Amino acid sequence: MYPSEAHTVTFRTPENLEFSLTLAGPAIRFVAWLIDMLAIAAASSLAAKILAGISIFSQDAAAAAVTLAYFGISVGYGMAMEWFYGGQTLGKRLMRLRVLDAQGLRLRGYQVVIRNLFRFLDMLPASYLVGGVACLFSARCQRLGDMAANTIVIRNPDPGRPDLEKVAAGKFNSFRSYRHLGARLRQQVTPAEAGLAFQALLRRDELEDSQRVDLFKRLREHFSAKAPFPPEAAEGLPDEQYVRNVVDILYR
Amino acid sequence: MIIDLDRFVNREQPRWRELEDLLARLESEPGATLDLQGALRLHHLYQKTGADLAKVKGQSAAPQLVRYLESLVSRAYAEIHENREKRLRFSPRVFFLSTFPRTFRRHIAAFWLSVLVTLAGAAAGGALVRWDPDAKSVLLPFEHLMGSPAERVAREESSGQKLANRPKTYFSSYLMTNNIRVSILTLVTGFAWGLGPLVLLFYNGVVLGAVIYDYCAAGQTRFLVGWLLPHGSFEIPAILLAGQAGFLLGVQLLRGSRHGGAGKRLRAAAPDAAVLIGGITAMLVWAGIVEAFFSQYHYPILPYWFKISFGCVELAALILYLGWAGRGGRRADQVRVAQGGNVNVSQ
Incomplete structure (x- = not known):
């Protein structure tokens, strides 16, 4: 395992498979924590309402039950959720984050306990300042609890595939007849370049006319240099349609 | 190289979905095991998906697809290559009769260090009150300890009925949560190369020493022992154990890089620290009940x-419990192996 580029960590398995995971930064983790705070507040308030029923028998016992429930929920919430939901609390689930062993392995019980107990230290003096600063300076975005428990927090990718219908080339794509060129295009174009063309098509309406014309012209020049389609397929095609055809080839 | 990505996805997707479902089931049940057939299927799906990932990785085609497959492979890798101790369902019986006392004994040196620091603090606290009685107001954090011990004893002994009517359950819960919080803080501040528990235990010792000297010097030893011993016999050792857990972490950080990276060294201590804090919590619950009631x-x-x-x-x-419980018994995982059972995918 090694930090490959900023905010990602790459693992190589014994089978020589390599995969990268995106690390979660302090900002998104803070948002997840705020959601968890709301969940804890809601659960505590619900518990207080239910336990208030004990006051029929004893005010003292009811106050004790509420105190214990609040303490149990605030300390145990993170542990229980991360243990039973594969490293995710409610906030992490909503923000698509997941706690993972730093070696890419499954979380162990002690890791869940330790990283959550360390919240007492990480949240000092307020609003997770210690944890946030540690996270900023750590190569793997770890707060102190993560360092002690040897865990990392990753961002889960969106498993959905891109909505091609929005950018599709239409029923007829003159490039499809040239399968060898399509294959070369897929091989030559990097994921970032493909994503750029995809986004350009998705956001075409946000651009001014002159900017749009210029952008698609440059994209066409870029892609035609990578895999030059013959004139009978490309000639006469507007630049934007050319890029649509390219994206259609790349993604379908 | 993939010529037709659409066809490739359509062909492979059922396998990815099957792996996804299998992983979701395993992740939602922390103690879940697979039979041999299931384990083999999981391994097969992992290898196939890994191969698919290798196919699409060098291409520009759908970076989202690459990330999706990476996510699947990483989750499957976590399940298959987990070869540390077997995951066991938590058993309170095994934990309290074996795991906790054994863990305590395994790190007895760190416990003696806790005792030593507390005793040093107690000596300092006693000496400070001995040489400067005014120091009491600075050292003792509780109002009821500020005045004369003799007056307090007289007051407490004459207020029997009032004491009986005082709300005790809430007081008990307050004591439990407060002491557990202090113990956790003692443990986690061990991360600062053991300085946290050193300071907290010493301060605890100072307070304890000041109170002991104050009451003994005033001839109220019998009251002091009768007041402190019932709950203190669990509360004070619990705090010492929290210091022990904190020192465990601190010592690992002090050991130096020839024993491996900091992560590796912490990984060696963290499981035992977690076990200790579990036992400490139970001890403090008991101490809270005894102190209030x-x-x-x-x-x-x-x-x-x-x-x-x-x-x-x-x-x-x-x-007796900490010194002898679980001695000679087999480890829980050995028992599990001896009993046989399903193949654990985490092996």
Whole structure:
């Protein structure tokens, strides 16, 4: 395992498979924590309402039950959720984050306990300042609890595939007849370049006319240099349609 | 190289979905195991998906697809290559009768260090009050300890009925949560190369020493022992154990890089620290109950000999428990292996 580029960590398995995971930064983790705070507040308030029923028998016992429930929920919430939901609390689930062993392995019980107990230290003096600063300076975005428990927090990718219908080339794509060129295009174009063309098509309406014309012209020049389609397929095609055809080839 | 990505996705997707479902099931049940057939299927799906990932990785085609497959492969890798100790369902019986006391004994040196630091603090606290009685107001954080011990004893002994009417359950819950919080803080501040527990235990010792000297010097030793021993026989050792857990972490950080990276060294100590804090929590729950419901009653409601005897029995039981429980027994995982059972995918 090694930090490959900023905010990602790459693992190589014994089978020589390599995969990268995106690390979660302090900002998104803070948002997840705020959601968890709301969940804890809601659960505590619900518990207080239910336990208030004990006051029929004893005010003292009811106050004790509420105190214990609040303490149990605030300390145990993170542990229980991360243990039973594969490293995710409610906030992490909503923000698509997941706690993972730093070696890419499954979380162990002690890791869940330790990283959550360390919240007492990480949240000092307020609003997770210690944890946030540690996270900023750590190569793997770890707060102190993560360092002690040897865990990392990753961002889960969106498993959905891109909505091609929005950018599709239409029923007829003159490039499809040239399968060898399509294959070369897929091989030559990097994921970032493909994503750029995809986004350009998705956001075409946000651009001014002159900017749009210029952008698609440059994209066409870029892609035609990578895999030059013959004139009978490309000639006469507007630049934007050319890029649509390219994206259609790349993604379908 | 993939010529037709659409066809490739359509062909492979059922396998990815199957792997996804299998992983979701395993992740939602922390103690879940697979039979041999299931484990083989998981391994097969992992290898196939890994191969698919290798196919699409070098291409520009759908970076989202690459990330999706990476996510699947990483989750499957986590399940298949987990070869540390077997995951066991938590058993309170095994934990309290074996795991906790054994863990305590395994790191007894760190416990003695806790005792030493506390004793040093107690000596300092006693000496400070001895040489400067005004230091009491600075050292003792509780109002009821500020005044003259003799006056307090007289007041407590004459307020039997008032004590009986005082709300105790809430007080007990307050004591439990407060002490557990302090213990957790003692543990986690061990991360600062052991300085946290060093300071907290020393301060705890200073307070304890100041109180002990103050009451003994005032001739109130019997009251002090009858008041402190019933709950203190669990509470004080629990704080010492929290210091032990904190020192475990601190020592690992001090050991130096020739013993591996900091992560590796912490990984060696963290499981035992987690076990200790589990046992400490149980001890402090008991101490909170005793302090609220028992320790606050004094003569003539409860005779001192009874309170002191109760405290001595507790302390002896705790020493026997921590010193001997789980000795000679097989480890829980050995028991599990001996009993046979399903193949655990985490092996």
